[in-house]
Amino acid sequence: MIGIADPSQAETDLASGTLTCPSCTGPLQPWGHARARTVRDHGTTTVALRPRRARCRTCRGTHVLLPAVVAPRRADTTAVIGSALLASARGAGYRRIAAELARPLSTVRRWIRAVRDPEHVEWLRVQGVLWLARVDRDVIADLAPQPTRLGEALTALAAAAVTLRARVAPHVPPWTLIGQITRGRLVGRPVPARPG
Ligand SMILES: [Zn+2]
Known part of the structure; x- marks a missing residue:
C-alpha cells in the first residue's frame, strides 16, 4: 500500500x-x-x-x-477520525464525540483508545515535526505548547499540513495531508507494506 x-x-x-x-x-x-x-x-x-x-x-x-483521504481498513475518512481526535484533545468524552459525529460509540472508543498509547502519540508528533523540518524549520519553534500529548501531536500535524498546503499542495485538504504525513496510521498500529 x-x-x-x-x-x-x-x-x-x-x-x-x-x-x-x-x-x-x-x-x-x-x-x-x-x-x-x-x-x-x-x-x-x-x-x-x-x-x-x-x-x-x-x-x-x-x-x-x-x-490519503482514507486510511487502510477504516470505514471513515481521515477527516472524520481526525475530528474525533481533535475533540478528544479538547476534553470531549466518547459519548459526546460519537453523538456529534453520528458514529457508533464503539467506533469512536476504538479511535480514542489508539491515541491513549503514549508511544503512538509521540510517533504522530514526530511525523509532524519531521515534515516541518523538510518544508519550514522555523514553524517548529513557533508551535504553541498544548496541555496534552495528543494536543501537541495534533498541533504539530496541523502545522505540517498547513505549511505543506501553503507551499506544495494548495488543493489538497488538510486532513488528507495529515493522512499522508501519518501514512494512514492516525489511529492505527503500523501497517506493514505488502504487495497489493
Ligand atoms: Zn520494486
Missing part, C-alpha cells in the same frame, strides 16, 4: 514513471485498479474510491495507491 495525497498527481507520476516502488525504488507502472470502496465522510456523506494499482517494472511487485 502506498498512501497518496493527490490521486491525479499520482496518475501523472505513474504515467511518467516517476513514482517509485517502496520495496526496490524501481519505476511503477499502472496495473489496473483495486476493489472499489465506499467510506463514510462527515455526517451521512460518503466517498467512493477505486484505488489505482501499480506494478514495479523492476521487482514486479504490485502496490495499491490508496488516497
Whole structure:
C-alpha cells in the first residue's frame, strides 16, 4: 500500500514513471485498479474510491495507491477520525464525540483508545515535526505548547499540513495531508507494506 495525497498527481507520476516502488525504488507502472470502496465522510456523506494499482517494472511487485483521504481498513475518512481526535484533545468524552459525529460509540472508543498509547502519540508528533523540518524549520519553534500529548501531536500535524498546503499542495485538504504525513496510521498500529 502506498498512501497518496493527490490521486491525479499520482496518475501523472505513474504515467511518467516517476513514482517509485517502496520495496526496490524501481519505476511503477499502472496495473489496473483495486476493489472499489465506499467510506463514510462527515455526517451521512460518503466517498467512493477505486484505488489505482501499480506494478514495479523492476521487482514486479504490485502496490495499491490508496488516497490519503482514507486510511487502510477504516470505514471513515481521515477527516472524520481526525475530528474525533481533535475533540478528544479538547476534553470531549466518547459519548459526546460519537453523538456529534453520528458514529457508533464503539467506533469512536476504538479511535480514542489508539491515541491513549503514549508511544503512538509521540510517533504522530514526530511525523509532524519531521515534515516541518523538510518544508519550514522555523514553524517548529513557533508551535504553541498544548496541555496534552495528543494536543501537541495534533498541533504539530496541523502545522505540517498547513505549511505543506501553503507551499506544495494548495488543493489538497488538510486532513488528507495529515493522512499522508501519518501514512494512514492516525489511529492505527503500523501497517506493514505488502504487495497489493
Ligand atoms: Zn520494486
